[in-house]
Amino acid sequence: MRRMSGKTLYDKIWDAHVVDVTDGEAILYIDLHLIHEVTTPQAFAGLRANRRAVRRPDRTLAVADHNVPTEGQALGVDAVADLEARLQLQTLTKNVADFGIEYFPMGDIRNGIVHVVGPEQGRTQPGMTIVCGDSHTSTHGAFGALAQGIGTSEVEHVLATQTLRQKKSKNFRVNIEGEPAPGVGAKDFALAVIGEIGTAGGTGSVIEYAGSSVRALSMEGRMTLCNLTIEAGARAGLVAPDETTFDYLMGRPAGPKGGGWDMALSYWKTLFTDDDAVFDREIHLDAATIAPLVTWGTSPEDVVAVTGKAPDPADFDAPEKQAAIARALDYMGLTPGQPMTEAKVDVVFIGSCTNSRIEDLRTAAAIVQTAFLNGRLVAPHVRAMVVPGSGLVSHQAEEEGLDAIFKAAGFEWREPGCSMCLGMNPDRLTPGQRCASTSNRNFEGRQGRGGRTHLMSPAMAAAAAIAGHIADVRDFL
Amino acid sequence: MEPFTRLDAKSAPLPLANIDTDQIIPKQFLKTVEREGLAKGLFYDLRFDEQGREKPDFVLNRPEYKGAGVLVTGDNFGCGSSREHAPWALMDFGVRAVISTSFADIFYNNCFQNGLLPVVLKAEEVAQLMDEARGGNHVVSIDLETQRVTSPSGKVFAFEIDPQRKQKMLLGLDAIGETLGKTTYIDSYETRRALAQPWLERA
Ligand code: SF4
Numbered sequence: 001m002r003r004m005s006g007k008t009l010y011d012k013i014w015d016a017h018v019v020d021v022t023d024g025e026a027i028l029y030i031d032l033h034l035i036h037e038v039t040t041p042q043a044f045a046g047l048r049a050n051r052r053a054v055r056r057p058d059r060t061l062a063v064a065d066h067n068v069p070t071e072g073q074a075l076g077v078d079a080v081a082d083l084e085a086r087l088q089l090q091t092l093t094k095n096v097a098d099f100g101i102e103y104f105p106m107g108d109i110r111n112g113i114v115h116v117v118g119p120e121q122g123r124t125q126p127g128m129t130i131v132c133g134d135s136h137t138s139t140h141g142a143f144g145a146l147a148q149g150i151g152t153s154e155v156e157h158v159l160a161t162q163t164l165r166q167k168k169s170k171n172f173r174v175n176i177e178g179e180p181a182p183g184v185g186a187k188d189f190a191l192a193v194i195g196e197i198g199t200a201g202g203t204g205s206v207i208e209y210a211g212s213s214v215r216a217l218s219m220e221g222r223m224t225l226c227n228l229t230i231e232a233g234a235r236a237g238l239v240a241p242d243e244t245t246f247d248y249l250m251g252r253p254a255g256p257k258g259g260g261w262d263m264a265l266s267y268w269k270t271l272f273t274d275d276d277a278v279f280d281r282e283i284h285l286d287a288a289t290i291a292p293l294v295t296w297g298t299s300p301e302d303v304v305a306v307t308g309k310a311p312d313p314a315d316f317d318a319p320e321k322q323a324a325i326a327r328a329l330d331y332m333g334l335t336p337g338q339p340m341t342e343a344k345v346d347v348v349f350i351g352s353c354t355n356s357r358i359e360d361l362r363t364a365a366a367i368v369q370t371a372f373l374n375g376r377l378v379a380p381h382v383r384a385m386v387v388p389g390s391g392l393v394s395h396q397a398e399e400e401g402l403d404a405i406f407k408a409a410g411f412e413w414r415e416p417g418c419s420m421c422l423g424m425n426p427d428r429l430t431p432g433q434r435c436a437s438t439s440n441r442n443f444e445g446r447q448g449r450g451g452r453t454h455l456m457s458p459a460m461a462a463a464a465a466i467a468g469h470i471a472d473v474r475d476f477l
Numbered sequence: 478m479e480p481f482t483r484l485d486a487k488s489a490p491l492p493l494a495n496i497d498t499d500q501i502i503p504k505q506f507l508k509t510v511e512r513e514g515l516a517k518g519l520f521y522d523l524r525f526d527e528q529g530r531e532k533p534d535f536v537l538n539r540p541e542y543k544g545a546g547v548l549v550t551g552d553n554f555g556c557g558s559s560r561e562h563a564p565w566a567l568m569d570f571g572v573r574a575v576i577s578t579s580f581a582d583i584f585y586n587n588c589f590q591n592g593l594l595p596v597v598l599k600a601e602e603v604a605q606l607m608d609e610a611r612g613g614n615h616v617v618s619i620d621l622e623t624q625r626v627t628s629p630s631g632k633v634f635a636f637e638i639d640p641q642r643k644q645k646m647l648l649g650l651d652a653i654g655e656t657l658g659k660t661t662y663i664d665s666y667e668t669r670r671a672l673a674q675p676w677l678e679r680a
Pocket of ligand 1: 134352
């Protein structure tokens with residue numbers, strides 16, 4: 001007789017949140033709804049038009065991040081020159097007031113990028129279902145929470161009902177084992193996975209990251225890994241919670257307290273994939289073979305080792321593939337077969353919900369400090385900027401003197417926000433500018449019209465700032 | 478979503494085929510923060526000249542059609558992009574129903590998300606309504622329950638509609654409305670959760 005197989009972590013979280021199922025479509029209860037100014041105005045307008053309330057304002061948290069300029073935030077929305085952006089921020093302010101939702105506005109030390117703020121406040125907890133009108137909500141999966149990006153009509157649905165209608169995804173496990181080389185970290189793991197399975201490789205799946213190299217990552221590293229899961233096409237990423245997770249959560253402002261902590265902890269410890277659980281798909285990566293990676297093209301799957309070269313269309317047989325590579329190289333201003341380290345950079349951006357947490361800043365600052373002690377500064381032709389993910393990250397970095405290191409070396413130390421990740425606020429590339437960026441999307445025009453983005457880790461971006469071109473961080477250790 | 482049961486309203490004739498969503502609401506109006514307010518962009522290039530002045534002869538600018546709640550239009554209305562701003566703009570302008578021989582698929586779906594009734598009639602029936610709308614009396618009557626349109630002169634035309642969609646329209650149910658129909662399930666889920674995981678209930 002066949003025994004029923006065990007459950008994956010995803011199965012467990014899913015099952016614990018099903019309110020009802022009809023024809024395979026579940027009504028899934030949502031524990032935390034994070035909102036920001038860009039994808040919510042019409043959702044609130046919809047609530048008003050139908051005279052509906054927000055079901056659980058206490059499970060909703062609002063921040064201002066996409067549109068905010070990274071200077072002058074103490075002035076509040078008056079710091080926002082773009083009138084449409086200002087109106088979006090004012091609309092959010094009105095909406096949260098009308099519906100009784102907690103809000104960290106511009107200038108509040110707790111404000112920052114939505115995916116940095118949730119975990120930092122302890123709002124993000126293991127076993128939760130979390131949604132936000134932003135695709136990089138997958139970040140929160142680092143805590144063993146099922147976290148997904150949704151559209152505006154779904155935002156309205158969650159506001160009104162605290163549930164989401166959804167069909168279940170497939171289970172996909174990515175195992176990363178072994179000891180990575182110095183200078184190699186979570187960002188390189190994530191780019192390696194996307195390079196391996198492609199930007200549609202995770203479509204229809206929830207990816208659980210497992211293996212000794214994942215267990216060894218800090219919470220910041222796990223967040224980087226889960227953040228980029230969406231670039232592999234998956235609906236969400238997950239890492240099972242463990243001591244690292246519990247240590248991170250202990251004492252957070254919105255986390256469980258006292259007896260609640262003990263109860264929560266005993267529940268969180270049940271959140272792992274059973275040994276006999278079956279995955280629809282599974283892949284294995286050896287961390288020891290992963291080099292520091294950079295992207296050469298206009299899709300996150302266009303990944304190459306920093307020691308490698310831009311591809312040559314002539315090396316490919318399929319004409320469509322040749323044309324696609326040629327087009328990407330042309331946009332990026334690279335020649336076929338050009339060594340990546342020859343690419344001169346104009347801008348270095350350390351920030352975004354992928355890499356703007358305290359550990360990211362520490363790693364980058366360590367590279368900058370070592371170079372500084374050897375008499376090296378940011379290359380003269382480079383504009384280098386560090387944009388902390390939240391006011392609290394910024395404050396912590398300043399306590400540790402990281403801002404002083406960056407500034408002494410010639411970096412700009414900016415105020416928190418999405419900044420140059422998406423070119424919606426004043427921080428943008430100009431046409432033709434090349435950027436070493438710790439963000440998550442290298443699409444055409446993502447960081448500003450005509451801008452050229454190379455994705456890489458914070459340590460690699462710091463090395464590029466000093467070198468003035470794409471550089472191997474291992475030469476800077 | 479507002480229920481749609483019966484509508485008596487002025488009808489405006491718009492005898493053009495293939496009116497796409499770009500004509501219904503051009504892209505410069507998509508940056509708004511509200512669903513409301515899109516009326517100003519409705520049929521922008523048809524309604525206004527380059528200087529932004531109203532074109533006096535466009536049907537919706539004519540005094541006798543002010544407040545029209547029904548559009549009678551040519552074939553394949555709403556083709557083009559999937560923007561939900563198109564039904565939003567029509568609704569915001571006060572249009573509650575569009576009568577045509579055919580609609581583009583996505584637009585048709587979007588109408589039902591928003592309480593805008595798309596009515597499909599035969600070519601000669603649409604022509605009849607178009608003619609009458611051009612005359613002195615513009616008021617048509619649409620009864621969703623009996624699936625009938627009554628022309629200003631009293632001619633009656635029957636129309637088809639998917640029974641489930643009709644039901645949702647009559648009750649004003651959108652996806653949210655449907656889920657809210659299961660509120661008791663959500664309530665009892667929350668009660669169970671509050672007992673099992675009390676730390677999630679913040680004071
Ligand atoms: S930092 Fe970039 S990816 Fe992250 S939430 Fe902001 S815009 Fe989106």
